[in-house]
Amino acid sequence: MKYLANTIVAALAIIIAAYLFSNAFQNRNRSADTISVTGLGKQDFISDLIVWSGSFTKKNPVLRDAYASLDQDREVIRKYLTSKGIKAEEIVFSAVSINKEFQYQYDSNGNMRQQTFSGFALTQNVTIESKEVDKVESISREVSQLINSGVEFYSNPPEYYYTKLAELKIKMIAEATKDAHARAKSIAENAGSSLGDLKKSDMGVFQIIAQNSSEEYSWGGSFNTSAKKKTANITVKLAYQVD
Template identity: 75%
Template sequence: MKTNANSIIIAVAIILSAYLFSNAFQNRNQSNDTISVTGLGKKDFTSDLIVWSGSFSKKSFTLKEAYASLDADRAKIKNYLSSKGIADSEIVFSAVSFNKDFETTYNENGTLKQQLFTGFTLTQNVTIQSKEVNKIEDISRQSSELINSGIEFYSNAPEYYYTKLAELKIQMIAEATKDANIRAKSIAENAGAGLGNLKKSDMGVFQITGQNSSEDFSYGGSFNTFSKNKTANITVKLVYQVD
Protein backbone atom coordinates (compact mmCIF):
# COMPACT_ATOMS: atom_id res chain seq x y z
CA MET A 1 0.00 0.00 0.00
CA LYS A 2 2.81 2.34 0.89
CA THR A 3 4.42 1.72 -2.51
CA ASN A 4 1.17 2.48 -4.33
CA ALA A 5 0.71 5.69 -2.32
CA ASN A 6 4.23 6.83 -3.21
CA SER A 7 3.60 6.08 -6.87
CA ILE A 8 0.40 8.14 -6.84
CA ILE A 9 2.19 11.08 -5.17
CA ILE A 10 5.00 10.96 -7.73
CA ALA A 11 2.53 10.81 -10.61
CA VAL A 12 0.57 13.79 -9.28
CA ALA A 13 3.80 15.74 -8.83
CA ILE A 14 4.85 15.02 -12.39
CA ILE A 15 1.47 16.11 -13.76
CA LEU A 16 1.46 19.27 -11.64
CA SER A 17 5.02 20.14 -12.68
CA ALA A 18 4.14 19.64 -16.34
CA TYR A 19 1.09 21.88 -15.98
CA LEU A 20 3.04 24.64 -14.24
CA PHE A 21 5.83 24.48 -16.83
CA SER A 22 3.33 24.56 -19.69
CA ASN A 23 1.49 27.51 -18.17
CA ALA A 24 4.73 29.42 -17.59
CA PHE A 25 5.83 28.75 -21.16
CA GLN A 26 2.52 30.05 -22.53
CA ASN A 27 2.70 33.18 -20.39
CA ARG A 28 6.27 33.76 -21.50
CA ASN A 29 5.20 33.66 -25.15
CA GLN A 30 2.30 35.99 -24.45
CA SER A 31 4.59 38.53 -22.79
CA ASN A 32 6.86 38.49 -25.84
CA ASP A 33 4.13 39.06 -28.43
CA THR A 34 5.13 42.12 -30.44
CA ILE A 35 4.19 44.14 -33.49
CA SER A 36 6.98 45.38 -35.77
CA VAL A 37 6.14 48.24 -38.15
CA THR A 38 8.05 50.60 -40.43
CA GLY A 39 7.01 54.22 -40.89
CA LEU A 40 8.01 56.56 -43.70
CA GLY A 41 8.91 60.22 -43.58
CA LYS A 42 9.02 62.01 -46.93
CA LYS A 43 9.56 65.66 -47.83
CA ASP A 44 10.00 67.62 -51.06
CA PHE A 45 12.20 70.70 -50.83
CA THR A 46 14.13 73.18 -52.96
CA SER A 47 17.87 73.74 -52.55
CA ASP A 48 18.89 77.07 -51.03
CA LEU A 49 22.63 76.93 -51.81
CA ILE A 50 24.38 76.53 -55.15
CA VAL A 51 28.03 75.75 -55.89
CA TRP A 52 29.23 76.35 -59.43
CA SER A 53 32.80 75.87 -60.59
CA GLY A 54 34.86 76.03 -63.75
CA SER A 55 38.46 75.93 -64.89
CA PHE A 56 40.62 77.85 -67.35
CA SER A 57 44.03 77.14 -68.84
CA LYS A 58 46.89 78.79 -70.65
CA LYS A 59 49.87 77.29 -72.42
CA SER A 60 53.17 78.95 -73.26
CA PHE A 61 56.75 77.93 -73.96
CA THR A 62 57.97 79.79 -70.88
CA LEU A 63 56.53 79.60 -67.40
CA LYS A 64 56.59 83.39 -67.02
CA GLU A 65 54.52 83.93 -70.17
CA ALA A 66 52.03 81.22 -69.14
CA TYR A 67 51.54 82.85 -65.73
CA ALA A 68 51.07 86.30 -67.27
CA SER A 69 48.44 84.97 -69.69
CA LEU A 70 46.64 83.10 -66.91
CA ASP A 71 46.63 86.25 -64.73
CA ALA A 72 45.02 88.20 -67.57
CA ASP A 73 42.29 85.57 -67.99
CA ARG A 74 41.68 85.45 -64.24
CA ALA A 75 41.14 89.22 -64.18
CA LYS A 76 38.69 88.97 -67.10
CA ILE A 77 36.76 86.17 -65.39
CA LYS A 78 36.56 88.09 -62.11
CA ASN A 79 35.33 91.20 -63.91
CA TYR A 80 32.78 89.14 -65.82
CA LEU A 81 31.39 87.55 -62.66
CA SER A 82 31.32 90.88 -60.84
CA SER A 83 29.42 92.44 -63.76
CA LYS A 84 26.79 89.72 -63.28
CA GLY A 85 26.26 90.80 -59.68
CA ILE A 86 28.32 88.14 -57.93
CA ALA A 87 30.00 89.41 -54.76
CA ASP A 88 33.78 89.09 -54.38
CA SER A 89 33.25 87.04 -51.19
CA GLU A 90 31.43 84.40 -53.23
CA ILE A 91 34.27 83.97 -55.75
CA VAL A 92 37.21 81.71 -54.84
CA PHE A 93 40.17 81.02 -57.13
CA SER A 94 42.21 77.92 -56.42
CA ALA A 95 45.99 77.57 -56.48
CA VAL A 96 47.50 77.32 -59.95
CA SER A 97 48.59 73.89 -61.16
CA PHE A 98 51.00 73.39 -64.04
CA ASN A 99 52.33 70.63 -66.25
CA LYS A 100 55.38 70.33 -68.44
CA ASP A 101 54.24 69.19 -71.87
CA PHE A 102 56.26 66.93 -74.12
CA GLU A 103 55.73 65.57 -77.60
CA THR A 104 56.86 61.97 -77.77
CA THR A 105 58.02 60.33 -81.00
CA TYR A 106 58.82 56.66 -81.64
CA ASN A 107 60.95 54.71 -84.10
CA GLU A 108 59.41 52.37 -86.65
CA ASN A 109 59.95 49.42 -84.31
CA GLY A 110 57.97 51.18 -81.55
CA THR A 111 60.87 52.17 -79.34
CA LEU A 112 61.13 55.69 -77.92
CA LYS A 113 62.92 58.07 -80.24
CA GLN A 114 62.73 61.37 -78.39
CA GLN A 115 60.67 63.59 -76.10
CA LEU A 116 60.46 67.19 -77.24
CA PHE A 117 59.47 69.85 -74.68
CA THR A 118 56.52 71.89 -76.02
CA GLY A 119 55.82 74.26 -73.15
CA PHE A 120 53.94 74.69 -69.88
CA THR A 121 50.18 74.31 -69.34
CA LEU A 122 48.80 76.22 -66.35
CA THR A 123 45.31 75.56 -65.00
CA GLN A 124 43.26 77.31 -62.33
CA ASN A 125 39.79 76.63 -60.91
CA VAL A 126 37.19 79.17 -59.86
CA THR A 127 34.29 78.33 -57.53
CA ILE A 128 31.18 80.37 -56.78
CA GLN A 129 29.11 79.55 -53.72
CA SER A 130 25.90 81.50 -53.25
CA LYS A 131 22.39 81.39 -51.81
CA GLU A 132 21.09 83.17 -54.91
CA VAL A 133 20.43 79.84 -56.58
CA ASN A 134 18.44 80.99 -59.60
CA LYS A 135 20.85 83.81 -60.46
CA ILE A 136 23.96 81.63 -60.36
CA GLU A 137 22.13 78.93 -62.28
CA ASP A 138 21.38 81.40 -65.07
CA ILE A 139 24.98 82.69 -65.13
CA SER A 140 26.32 79.14 -65.43
CA ARG A 141 24.24 78.72 -68.59
CA GLN A 142 25.74 81.93 -70.02
CA SER A 143 29.36 80.95 -69.39
CA SER A 144 29.90 80.51 -73.14
CA GLU A 145 30.26 84.30 -73.18
CA LEU A 146 33.67 83.81 -71.59
CA ILE A 147 34.67 81.42 -74.36
CA ASN A 148 33.53 83.93 -76.96
CA SER A 149 35.81 86.51 -75.34
CA GLY A 150 38.82 84.27 -75.97
CA ILE A 151 39.09 82.53 -72.59
CA GLU A 152 39.52 78.76 -72.58
CA PHE A 153 36.89 78.23 -69.88
CA TYR A 154 35.40 74.84 -68.94
CA SER A 155 32.18 75.05 -66.93
CA ASN A 156 31.09 72.30 -64.55
CA ALA A 157 27.46 71.49 -63.80
CA PRO A 158 26.18 73.35 -60.71
CA GLU A 159 25.77 71.46 -57.45
CA TYR A 160 22.78 72.11 -55.21
CA TYR A 161 22.62 71.88 -51.41
CA TYR A 162 20.24 72.63 -48.54
CA THR A 163 21.50 74.49 -45.48
CA LYS A 164 18.62 73.43 -43.17
CA LEU A 165 19.12 69.71 -43.61
CA ALA A 166 19.50 69.00 -39.88
CA GLU A 167 16.14 70.61 -39.06
CA LEU A 168 14.50 68.84 -41.99
CA LYS A 169 15.81 65.47 -40.79
CA ILE A 170 14.35 65.98 -37.31
CA GLN A 171 10.94 66.82 -38.80
CA MET A 172 11.05 63.74 -41.00
CA ILE A 173 11.98 61.42 -38.13
CA ALA A 174 8.95 62.73 -36.23
CA GLU A 175 6.77 62.18 -39.29
CA ALA A 176 8.08 58.64 -39.82
CA THR A 177 7.59 57.78 -36.14
CA LYS A 178 3.99 59.04 -36.23
CA ASP A 179 3.34 57.04 -39.41
CA ALA A 180 4.71 53.86 -37.81
CA ASN A 181 2.61 54.39 -34.66
CA ILE A 182 -0.59 54.75 -36.73
CA ARG A 183 0.25 51.54 -38.60
CA ALA A 184 0.88 49.66 -35.35
CA LYS A 185 -2.42 50.81 -33.81
CA SER A 186 -4.31 49.78 -36.94
CA ILE A 187 -2.73 46.29 -36.92
CA ALA A 188 -3.44 45.80 -33.21
CA GLU A 189 -7.07 46.94 -33.50
CA ASN A 190 -7.75 44.70 -36.50
CA ALA A 191 -6.23 41.77 -34.59
CA GLY A 192 -8.41 42.47 -31.54
CA ALA A 193 -5.43 43.30 -29.36
CA GLY A 194 -4.12 46.33 -27.55
CA LEU A 195 -0.94 48.23 -28.29
CA GLY A 196 1.49 48.20 -25.40
CA ASN A 197 4.74 49.97 -24.69
CA LEU A 198 7.40 50.70 -27.28
CA LYS A 199 10.16 48.11 -26.94
CA LYS A 200 12.60 49.08 -29.68
CA SER A 201 13.14 51.70 -32.38
CA ASP A 202 15.59 51.83 -35.27
CA MET A 203 16.16 54.61 -37.79
CA GLY A 204 16.76 53.75 -41.43
CA VAL A 205 19.10 55.42 -43.90
CA PHE A 206 18.52 59.04 -44.87
CA GLN A 207 18.08 59.35 -48.65
CA ILE A 208 18.01 62.45 -50.86
CA THR A 209 17.04 62.04 -54.51
CA GLY A 210 15.89 64.34 -57.30
CA GLN A 211 12.16 65.00 -57.40
CA ASN A 212 10.24 62.76 -59.80
CA SER A 213 13.41 60.87 -60.67
CA SER A 214 14.14 57.18 -61.02
CA GLU A 215 17.19 57.28 -58.76
CA ASP A 216 17.75 54.16 -56.69
CA PHE A 217 18.26 54.24 -52.95
CA SER A 218 21.66 53.05 -51.80
CA TYR A 219 22.56 50.97 -48.76
CA GLY A 220 24.69 53.75 -47.32
CA GLY A 221 22.26 56.52 -48.27
CA SER A 222 22.07 58.58 -51.43
CA PHE A 223 22.76 62.32 -51.51
CA ASN A 224 21.73 64.00 -54.75
CA THR A 225 23.61 67.23 -55.53
CA PHE A 226 22.75 67.76 -59.21
CA SER A 227 19.00 68.45 -58.80
CA LYS A 228 17.71 71.77 -57.48
CA ASN A 229 14.38 70.24 -56.43
CA LYS A 230 14.86 67.23 -54.22
CA THR A 231 12.96 64.63 -52.20
CA ALA A 232 14.17 63.39 -48.82
CA ASN A 233 13.13 60.01 -47.42
CA ILE A 234 13.73 58.29 -44.11
CA THR A 235 12.28 55.21 -42.42
CA VAL A 236 11.79 54.39 -38.75
CA LYS A 237 11.17 50.85 -37.48
CA LEU A 238 9.23 50.48 -34.22
CA VAL A 239 8.58 47.36 -32.17
CA TYR A 240 5.61 47.48 -29.76
CA GLN A 241 4.47 45.14 -27.01
CA VAL A 242 1.02 43.61 -27.60
CA ASP A 243 -1.37 43.67 -24.64
Protein backbone atom coordinates in the same frame (compact mmCIF):
# COMPACT_ATOMS: atom_id res chain seq x y z
CA MET B 1 3.45 11.85 10.35
CA LYS B 2 6.84 12.17 8.80
CA TYR B 3 5.51 10.54 5.61
CA LEU B 4 2.59 12.98 5.50
CA ALA B 5 4.90 15.96 5.93
CA ASN B 6 7.13 14.74 3.11
CA THR B 7 4.09 14.28 0.91
CA ILE B 8 2.86 17.80 1.62
CA VAL B 9 6.31 19.27 0.91
CA ALA B 10 6.54 17.33 -2.36
CA ALA B 11 3.07 18.48 -3.41
CA LEU B 12 3.91 22.10 -2.65
CA ALA B 13 7.13 21.78 -4.64
CA ILE B 14 5.18 20.45 -7.64
CA ILE B 15 2.62 23.26 -7.38
CA ILE B 16 5.33 25.94 -7.11
CA ALA B 17 7.30 24.45 -10.01
CA ALA B 18 4.15 24.29 -12.13
CA TYR B 19 3.38 27.93 -11.30
CA LEU B 20 6.87 29.08 -12.13
CA PHE B 21 6.88 27.14 -15.39
CA SER B 22 3.48 28.53 -16.36
CA ASN B 23 4.56 32.07 -15.53
CA ALA B 24 7.77 31.70 -17.53
CA PHE B 25 5.84 30.27 -20.44
CA GLN B 26 3.37 33.16 -20.36
CA ASN B 27 6.20 35.71 -20.19
CA ARG B 28 7.92 34.01 -23.08
CA ASN B 29 4.78 34.20 -25.19
CA ARG B 30 4.21 37.77 -24.05
CA SER B 31 7.65 38.81 -25.26
CA ALA B 32 6.91 37.14 -28.58
CA ASP B 33 3.60 39.02 -28.98
CA THR B 34 5.02 42.05 -30.73
CA ILE B 35 4.22 43.99 -33.88
CA SER B 36 7.05 45.32 -36.04
CA VAL B 37 6.18 48.05 -38.53
CA THR B 38 8.04 50.46 -40.77
CA GLY B 39 6.94 54.07 -41.16
CA LEU B 40 7.93 56.46 -43.93
CA GLY B 41 8.76 60.14 -43.77
CA LYS B 42 8.90 61.95 -47.10
CA GLN B 43 9.48 65.59 -47.99
CA ASP B 44 9.97 67.53 -51.22
CA PHE B 45 12.19 70.60 -51.04
CA ILE B 46 14.11 73.05 -53.21
CA SER B 47 17.84 73.58 -52.72
CA ASP B 48 18.85 76.90 -51.20
CA LEU B 49 22.61 76.72 -51.85
CA ILE B 50 24.47 76.30 -55.13
CA VAL B 51 28.12 75.46 -55.69
CA TRP B 52 29.44 76.00 -59.20
CA SER B 53 33.02 75.53 -60.30
CA GLY B 54 35.10 75.72 -63.44
CA SER B 55 38.72 75.75 -64.52
CA PHE B 56 40.83 77.77 -66.94
CA THR B 57 44.16 76.99 -68.54
CA LYS B 58 47.03 78.83 -70.15
CA LYS B 59 49.97 77.29 -72.03
CA ASN B 60 53.34 78.83 -72.79
CA PRO B 61 56.93 77.62 -73.25
CA VAL B 62 58.03 80.23 -70.69
CA LEU B 63 56.66 79.69 -67.19
CA ARG B 64 56.67 83.36 -66.31
CA ASP B 65 54.66 84.21 -69.42
CA ALA B 66 52.21 81.42 -68.68
CA TYR B 67 51.65 82.87 -65.21
CA ALA B 68 51.16 86.36 -66.64
CA SER B 69 48.54 85.09 -69.10
CA LEU B 70 46.77 83.13 -66.37
CA ASP B 71 46.65 86.23 -64.17
CA GLN B 72 45.00 88.14 -66.99
CA ASP B 73 42.37 85.43 -67.47
CA ARG B 74 41.70 85.32 -63.73
CA GLU B 75 40.93 89.02 -63.71
CA VAL B 76 38.68 88.67 -66.76
CA ILE B 77 36.76 85.93 -64.96
CA ARG B 78 36.54 87.90 -61.70
CA LYS B 79 35.23 91.01 -63.48
CA TYR B 80 32.77 88.95 -65.51
CA LEU B 81 31.32 87.26 -62.43
CA THR B 82 31.04 90.44 -60.37
CA SER B 83 29.41 92.20 -63.33
CA LYS B 84 26.76 89.46 -63.24
CA GLY B 85 26.03 90.20 -59.58
CA ILE B 86 28.22 87.61 -57.89
CA LYS B 87 29.68 88.91 -54.63
CA ALA B 88 33.48 89.06 -54.47
CA GLU B 89 33.56 86.97 -51.27
CA GLU B 90 31.65 84.19 -53.02
CA ILE B 91 34.42 83.75 -55.62
CA VAL B 92 37.29 81.49 -54.57
CA PHE B 93 40.31 80.75 -56.76
CA SER B 94 42.39 77.66 -56.05
CA ALA B 95 46.15 77.28 -56.15
CA VAL B 96 47.67 77.05 -59.62
CA SER B 97 48.46 73.60 -60.99
CA ILE B 98 51.58 73.36 -63.22
CA ASN B 99 52.21 70.61 -65.75
CA LYS B 100 55.11 70.20 -68.14
CA GLU B 101 54.00 69.12 -71.59
CA PHE B 102 56.01 67.20 -74.17
CA GLN B 103 55.72 66.21 -77.80
CA TYR B 104 56.67 62.64 -78.66
CA GLN B 105 58.06 61.13 -81.85
CA TYR B 106 57.78 57.40 -82.59
CA ASP B 107 59.44 55.08 -85.09
CA SER B 108 57.62 52.75 -87.47
CA ASN B 109 57.45 50.07 -84.77
CA GLY B 110 55.69 52.35 -82.34
CA ASN B 111 58.71 52.90 -80.14
CA MET B 112 59.31 56.40 -78.83
CA ARG B 113 62.38 57.95 -80.43
CA GLN B 114 62.32 61.42 -78.97
CA GLN B 115 60.44 63.65 -76.55
CA THR B 116 60.58 67.41 -76.85
CA PHE B 117 59.48 69.86 -74.19
CA SER B 118 56.60 71.91 -75.60
CA GLY B 119 55.75 74.19 -72.71
CA PHE B 120 54.00 74.67 -69.41
CA ALA B 121 50.26 74.17 -68.89
CA LEU B 122 48.93 76.17 -65.95
CA THR B 123 45.43 75.43 -64.64
CA GLN B 124 43.43 77.15 -61.94
CA ASN B 125 39.98 76.39 -60.54
CA VAL B 126 37.35 78.88 -59.53
CA THR B 127 34.42 78.05 -57.24
CA ILE B 128 31.30 80.08 -56.52
CA GLU B 129 29.19 79.22 -53.48
CA SER B 130 26.01 81.22 -53.16
CA LYS B 131 22.46 81.18 -51.83
CA GLU B 132 21.31 83.00 -54.97
CA VAL B 133 20.64 79.70 -56.68
CA ASP B 134 18.76 80.92 -59.74
CA LYS B 135 21.29 83.65 -60.50
CA VAL B 136 24.35 81.39 -60.36
CA GLU B 137 22.51 78.66 -62.24
CA SER B 138 21.82 81.12 -65.06
CA ILE B 139 25.45 82.31 -65.16
CA SER B 140 26.70 78.73 -65.36
CA ARG B 141 24.78 78.37 -68.63
CA GLU B 142 26.31 81.49 -70.16
CA VAL B 143 30.02 80.62 -69.95
CA SER B 144 30.31 80.87 -73.71
CA GLN B 145 30.68 84.61 -73.12
CA LEU B 146 33.93 83.92 -71.28
CA ILE B 147 35.14 81.60 -74.01
CA ASN B 148 34.34 84.22 -76.64
CA SER B 149 36.51 86.68 -74.72
CA GLY B 150 39.51 84.39 -75.18
CA VAL B 151 39.45 82.51 -71.85
CA GLU B 152 39.93 78.76 -72.13
CA PHE B 153 37.24 78.04 -69.53
CA TYR B 154 35.76 74.64 -68.64
CA SER B 155 32.53 74.67 -66.65
CA ASN B 156 31.39 71.93 -64.28
CA PRO B 157 27.71 71.17 -63.65
CA PRO B 158 26.36 73.06 -60.61
CA GLU B 159 25.86 71.20 -57.34
CA TYR B 160 22.79 71.91 -55.22
CA TYR B 161 22.52 71.68 -51.42
CA TYR B 162 20.06 72.47 -48.65
CA THR B 163 21.29 74.36 -45.59
CA LYS B 164 18.35 73.35 -43.36
CA LEU B 165 18.84 69.63 -43.80
CA ALA B 166 19.21 68.91 -40.06
CA GLU B 167 15.85 70.52 -39.25
CA LEU B 168 14.23 68.74 -42.18
CA LYS B 169 15.56 65.38 -41.01
CA ILE B 170 14.12 65.84 -37.50
CA LYS B 171 10.74 66.71 -38.98
CA MET B 172 10.82 63.65 -41.21
CA ILE B 173 11.78 61.30 -38.36
CA ALA B 174 8.74 62.55 -36.44
CA GLU B 175 6.56 62.00 -39.51
CA ALA B 176 7.92 58.48 -40.05
CA THR B 177 7.43 57.60 -36.36
CA LYS B 178 3.84 58.83 -36.47
CA ASP B 179 3.22 56.80 -39.63
CA ALA B 180 4.69 53.65 -38.07
CA HIS B 181 2.60 54.07 -34.90
CA ALA B 182 -0.58 54.44 -36.92
CA ARG B 183 0.23 51.28 -38.88
CA ALA B 184 0.93 49.29 -35.70
CA LYS B 185 -2.27 50.52 -34.03
CA SER B 186 -4.34 49.56 -37.06
CA ILE B 187 -2.83 46.07 -37.19
CA ALA B 188 -3.41 45.50 -33.46
CA GLU B 189 -7.01 46.69 -33.58
CA ASN B 190 -7.82 44.56 -36.62
CA ALA B 191 -6.39 41.57 -34.76
CA GLY B 192 -8.61 42.26 -31.73
CA SER B 193 -5.71 43.40 -29.56
CA SER B 194 -4.45 46.66 -28.19
CA LEU B 195 -1.08 48.30 -28.66
CA GLY B 196 1.24 48.13 -25.68
CA ASP B 197 4.59 49.68 -24.90
CA LEU B 198 7.20 50.50 -27.50
CA LYS B 199 9.90 47.83 -27.25
CA LYS B 200 12.38 48.85 -29.93
CA SER B 201 12.98 51.53 -32.53
CA ASP B 202 15.46 51.72 -35.41
CA MET B 203 16.01 54.49 -37.92
CA GLY B 204 16.55 53.56 -41.54
CA VAL B 205 18.79 55.15 -44.16
CA PHE B 206 18.30 58.80 -45.08
CA GLN B 207 17.91 59.21 -48.84
CA ILE B 208 17.88 62.31 -51.05
CA ILE B 209 17.00 61.88 -54.72
CA ALA B 210 15.85 64.13 -57.55
CA GLN B 211 12.14 64.84 -57.66
CA ASN B 212 10.08 62.79 -60.12
CA SER B 213 13.08 60.72 -61.16
CA SER B 214 13.81 57.03 -61.55
CA GLU B 215 16.91 57.40 -59.41
CA GLU B 216 17.56 54.26 -57.39
CA TYR B 217 17.93 54.13 -53.64
CA SER B 218 21.19 52.98 -52.10
CA TRP B 219 21.73 50.79 -49.06
CA GLY B 220 24.30 53.29 -47.88
CA GLY B 221 22.04 56.26 -48.57
CA SER B 222 21.71 58.43 -51.66
CA PHE B 223 22.61 62.11 -51.63
CA ASN B 224 21.75 63.77 -54.91
CA THR B 225 23.58 67.03 -55.62
CA SER B 226 22.79 67.41 -59.32
CA ALA B 227 19.10 68.36 -59.01
CA LYS B 228 17.76 71.61 -57.61
CA LYS B 229 14.41 70.07 -56.68
CA LYS B 230 14.81 67.05 -54.44
CA THR B 231 12.85 64.51 -52.43
CA ALA B 232 14.07 63.26 -49.06
CA ASN B 233 12.98 59.92 -47.60
CA ILE B 234 13.62 58.26 -44.27
CA THR B 235 12.21 55.13 -42.63
CA VAL B 236 11.68 54.28 -38.97
CA LYS B 237 11.09 50.73 -37.75
CA LEU B 238 9.16 50.30 -34.49
CA ALA B 239 8.34 47.19 -32.45
CA TYR B 240 5.39 47.32 -30.02
CA GLN B 241 4.16 44.94 -27.35
CA VAL B 242 0.68 43.63 -28.05
CA ASP B 243 -1.71 43.40 -25.08
